[in-house]
Amino acid sequence: MQKNPPPLCFAEPENPTKSMLHWIGWVEGPEDTPYAGGKFRLTIDFPTEFPFKPPTIHFITPIFHPNISEKGEICLDILHSQWSPAISIRALLMSLCSLLTDPNPDHGLNKDALKLYRTNQRKYNEAVRDWTKRYAMQDSN
Template sequence: MAFIQRLVIHFRELQKNPPPLCYAEPENPSKSMIHWVGWIQGPEDTPYAGGKFRLTIDFPADFPYRAPEVRFVTPVYHPNISVTGEICLDILHSQWSPALTIR
């Protein structure tokens, strides 16, 4: 359950210092800290401007040694996002490190 404590720490850090144009939080923190929802606001001057894109973030029991599974719920047309919403970035797969944070 140490990973739950780490998720709580990550969540508090996100609340104090949220990244621009996005937000993430546990979907139901009183019930479970391992399933989060997030949103990314489409940046200005891009094809995504004005869009709000919903994500799900699921943390494995061996987090932080294994990356969370992050998927777009809102359909997004992007070369690094599969038709099922999976984000195809090395940092979420082969380049993941326990030293990384959710931010």
């Protein structure tokens, strides 16, 4: 990760002297998306069976997205049914950035965001920009 950092994202162990299983990180909102300018913090918890079982990733910054619940849970196939031990943390983070660019309208955890995304792209983009400004553009980020 440190030798070849992925664009728009970052992750590292929160306290490497205590545990290498709990990481913190963030993804930046990709340009040309309503998430642009935002920094979305997340946690990554690795099971002891990693890499044979996927990590659990949660957004801790509120985000308005069809595939991310209000609790920060993520609906992304590579975190569940399509997990492979060959998937790197770098690839996972890049997949999260890609999810911000291209939500999956077939599966949703946030029903309000999913409905807007499917029916009114303009209102969806306005809501995303509002949430991004409100929660992901704070001075402390």
